[in-house]
Amino acid sequence: MAASSTPLVAVVGASGGIGTSCVAAALAHGLRRATGRGVLVDLDAGGSGIDVLLGIEDEPGARWPALADARGDVDGRGLLASLPRWGSVPVLSGLRNVPSAPDDDVVLDVCAALLRAGEAVVADLPRPGAWTPAVRALVTGAEDILVVAAATLPGAAGAVAVARTLAGVAEGRVRLVVHRTQPGGPPADDLETLTGLEVVAQVGRDRGLAAAIERGEGPRVGRGTRLARLAEELVAATGADRATGPRGVGAVQSGVVGDGVLRSAR
Numbered sequence: 001m002a003a004s005s006t007p008l009v010a011v012v013g014a015s016g017g018i019g020t021s022c023v024a025a026a027l028a029h030g031l032r033r034a035t036g037r038g039v040l041v042d043l044d045a046g047g048s049g050i051d052v053l054l055g056i057e058d059e060p061g062a063r064w065p066a067l068a069d070a071r072g073d074v075d076g077r078g079l080l081a082s083l084p085r086w087g088s089v090p091v092l093s094g095l096r097n098v099p100s101a102p103d104d105d106v107v108l109d110v111c112a113a114l115l116r117a118g119e120a121v122v123a124d125l126p127r128p129g130a131w132t133p134a135v136r137a138l139v140t141g142a143e144d145i146l147v148v149a150a151a152t153l154p155g156a157a158g159a160v161a162v163a164r165t166l167a168g169v170a171e172g173r174v175r176l177v178v179h180r181t182q183p184g185g186p187p188a189d190d191l192e193t194l195t196g197l198e199v200v201a202q203v204g205r206d207r208g209l210a211a212a213i214e215r216g217e218g219p220r221v222g223r224g225t226r227l228a229r230l231a232e233e234l235v236a237a238t239g240a241d242r243a244t245g246p247r248g249v250g251a252v253q254s255g256v257v258g259d260g261v262l263r264s265a266r
């Protein structure tokens with residue numbers, strides 16, 4: 001598929017500790033299964049590295065610190081071949097003992113290269129207060145933005161705050177994924193009313209997930225699992241398995257500074 005028709009999907013949490021990275025990983029896995037294209041990109045530099053969550057931290061391959069010189073016309077196919085994999089999904093992660101963000105130009109050039117190589121890019125973003133200019137560029141260029149919110153009153157408040165941050169920046173491209181971490185909580189209709197965002201998927205608490213991650217097995221996404229069903233819903237809801245417009249590559253190659261003023265990334 002031509003690079004101009006490959007999507008960029010951004011995933012951001014309305015609060016911490018609600019499984020945002022698991023949602024991003026599930027979507028990347030679903031895309032890989034449905035289309036043969038899909039790479040997971042970790043942009044939460046303050047975290048331990050998404051490879052730890054997935055149980056692949058000991059797998060050989062390039063992480064962000066190894067890509068410090070990946071600037072300009074990056075070879076996307078070569079980059080893909082160098083990445084560790086979670087099952088069939090190439091993963092570009094941070095490094096648990098190097099908790100620093102890659103340079104903005106590196107982020108933009110690497111993501112643009114992956115898109116040009118024909119990959120659907122699923123970007124796991126930090127909370128909005130930690131967004132760098134490069135992350136803002138990715139949000140601007142994304143075909144879809146998924147906000148993961150817990151079905152609790154604090155979760156609803158966080159979702160409202162993120163929705164306000166995105167208002168006017170990504171109009172019409174932002175939807176909600178509701179994580180029901182406990183019984184009860186606001187119904188989906190209330191969350192839609194509060195945020196003005198459509199709920200495209202809901203996922204319940206997976207009692208075995210934390211234990212599997214603790215054992216180093218990573219999230220379970222085999223057929224019939226809760227995350228596999230979520231992945232199918234998200235792939236269908238975003239339309240990321242179908243050809244899309246050229247937004248991603250062009251916007252990512254531009255970059256963002258200040259309050260969304262575009263500049264050349266070169």
